[in-house]
Amino acid sequence: KYIDKISFTWQTPSNIALVKYWGKSNPQIPKNASISFTLNNCHTVTTVDFEKKEKSKVIDFDLFFEGKQKEDFKPKIAEFFKRIQEYCPYIFDYKMTINSENSFPHSSGIASSASGLSAIAMCLMSLEKEINPDLSEEFMNKKASFLARLGSGSASRSIEGPLVVWGNHPAIEGSSDLFGVKFPYKVHDVFQNYQDAILLVDKGEKQVSSTVGHNLMHNHPYAKNRFLQANENLATISKILQEGNVKEFVSLVESEALTLHAMMLTSNPYFILMKPNTLEIINKIWEYRQEKNSNICFTLDAGANVHVLYPENEKETVNEFINSELAKYCQKYQYICDSVGFGAKKF
Ligand code: PMV
Numbered sequence: 001k002y003i004d005k006i007s008f009t010w011q012t013p014s015n016i017a018l019v020k021y022w023g024k025s026n027p028q029i030p031k032n033a034s035i036s037f038t039l040n041n042c043h044t045v046t047t048v049d050f051e052k053k054e055k056s057k058v059i060d061f062d063l064f065f066e067g068k069q070k071e072d073f074k075p076k077i078a079e080f081f082k083r084i085q086e087y088c089p090y091i092f093d094y095k096m097t098i099n100s101e102n103s104f105p106h107s108s109g110i111a112s113s114a115s116g117l118s119a120i121a122m123c124l125m126s127l128e129k130e131i132n133p134d135l136s137e138e139f140m141n142k143k144a145s146f147l148a149r150l151g152s153g154s155a156s157r158s159i160e161g162p163l164v165v166w167g168n169h170p171a172i173e174g175s176s177d178l179f180g181v182k183f184p185y186k187v188h189d190v191f192q193n194y195q196d197a198i199l200l201v202d203k204g205e206k207q208v209s210s211t212v213g214h215n216l217m218h219n220h221p222y223a224k225n226r227f228l229q230a231n232e233n234l235a236t237i238s239k240i241l242q243e244g245n246v247k248e249f250v251s252l253v254e255s256e257a258l259t260l261h262a263m264m265l266t267s268n269p270y271f272i273l274m275k276p277n278t279l280e281i282i283n284k285i286w287e288y289r290q291e292k293n294s295n296i297c298f299t300l301d302a303g304a305n306v307h308v309l310y311p312e313n314e315k316e317t318v319n320e321f322i323n324s325e326l327a328k329y330c331q332k333y334q335y336i337c338d339s340v341g342f343g344a345k346k347f
Contacts, residue, residue, distance in 0.1 A: 033167025188244030
């Protein structure tokens with residue numbers, strides 16, 4: 001079908017891994033399977049305007065972030081388009097103008113690549129559906145996740161919700177190294193509407209990017225065992241999520257977070273992304289959990305910020321605890337209250 005000019009807008013979420021992806025081979029194939037909660041409030045809204053141009057070998061696009069031309073993000077997006085061109089040859093036929101906005105504060109240390117790239121992938125799939133109206137929603141989600149993965153691995157988990165698995169794993173039916181799949185089993189009520197408060201400990205640029213971190217897992221002395229352990233943890237958490245054992249959830253999720261950072265501490269060269277306040281918060285969470293017999297726990301991504309996870313029935317008490325005891329460890333007292341969400345939305 002001939003399309004001269006068309007625009008699509010998608011909102012796609014960020015996600016937080018419970019079992020972590022850290023280590024990959026080419027092209028963006030994970031060394032172990034991972035699972036994440038899809039977030040609700042932390043998202044990107046992206047509009048892509050497509051305008052027909054002469055077919056050429058050039059991928060032509062402009063990028064605006066929060067209304068301003070964004071040259072420093074351009075190389076990452078250009079690389080993304082290069083990686084996906086063989087799967088989306090129509091990108092050579094259009095001049096693309098990308099307008100993107102995040103719901104979370106700029107440079108808050110919350111990775112925007114997952115939500116940002118999955119939003120562009122969904123806009124591309126909308127164009128593809130316009131060209132080929134027979135495409136099913138299932139195919140669009142799968143291919144969007146496949147494309148997003150080529151930009152940033154964890155972005156493959158930002159299309160659906162509330163729980164997404166990426167990486168081929170025998171305990172998860174339909175799972176694949178090539179795209180994320182919605183957790184295919186019924187999840188226990190206690191994990192419905194799970195809460196995630198993101199404590200912004202350090203909003204600065206990370207000293208070591210996740211690309212460099214993943215690469216340091218090649219020749220890492222503990223890599224082999226780590227990949228085995230992550231896959232075992234995925235089988236375990238799959239059971240926990242179905243059966244509703246929150247105590248086991250807490251210890252598995254915290255162990256995953258600390259193991260991720262242990263891999264960084266034992267890389268060559270080694271590095272530390274946690275900050276003193278990350279540890280202050282972790283200790284406070286442990287004290288609170290013991291004193292109140294709470295099911296609060298933490299997880300970390302590749303940075304100093306702390307994600308505080310808790311069941312919905314503890315929302316009021318934990319929010320009060322965060323406000324009175326933990327906010328002081330955040331930069332400018334900033335934290336974001338979020339909860340589990342359901343994935344990409346078209347506007
Ligand atoms: O998607 P990447 O390449 O930025 O890697 C993300 C890795 C972690 O956030 C640390 C873990 C994960 O599974 O999301």
